[in-house]
Amino acid sequence: MPPGKKERISSVTLVASQTDLVEFNSSVTLTCSASGSSPSFQWFNRSDEVTGSDGVLTDRGTLTIESVTRYDTGPYKCNASNIVSSEMSSVVHLTISYGPDNPIVIVTPRAEFYSSGSTIVLSCSSESSPAAQIQWALNGALLGKEEPELRLENVQTSQSGEYTCWAHNSKTQRYKLSSPTSITVLVPGPGHSGLSSGAIESCVSDHVYVNTVGATEKQPGPGQPHVYETLSY
Known part of the structure; x- marks a missing residue:
């Protein structure tokens, strides 16, 4: 190459220090490299340019995200350029485990009181990745039910009380407990069996x-x- 001639940008690569991360616990550094004369770098998360900010550090060919959140999954790419040419890297995706968030319990049907012998379904949901494991408790005592839906068939007065669900993420090793949901089961008086x-x-x-x-x-x-x-x- 003649003296003073600028070499075109080529062979742009992007690598991450790790790609399997936990929200709030993990940090990651992305490194962009390129052949060519005096490359400069731009960073993108999806189609948005990434610049330095709180918890995000850029230094020439590196981008560091401290204490990642669930919104930092990417895909990331870098653009290397000089006065002669530019080239975009391939993308890098991050897998970020998060949650569980506060569980929410939904009761079907919803009523203030329930007739003994009726069926009640409680559903527990929580934002979590991977999906949270669910356990149910009645008045603080675990019921041995480990699924998102708790079905109470032929319900009796002894099943009245405060129902809660625990959500556990095996990846983040975090637990969250729902707010209590009160279920009151009543026995009908004479001549009133089978009421809704x-x-x-x-x-x-x-x-x-x-x-x-x-x-x-x-x-x-x-x-x-x-x-x-x-x-x-």
């Missing part, structure tokens, strides 16, 4: 249904429904 959960709510207001754990029947007056009251221990 919605009907129970109206019956409770007429004192036909109560939680009958330790309850006694009060004798109704003429034309009055049967009434139960809960005993205190």
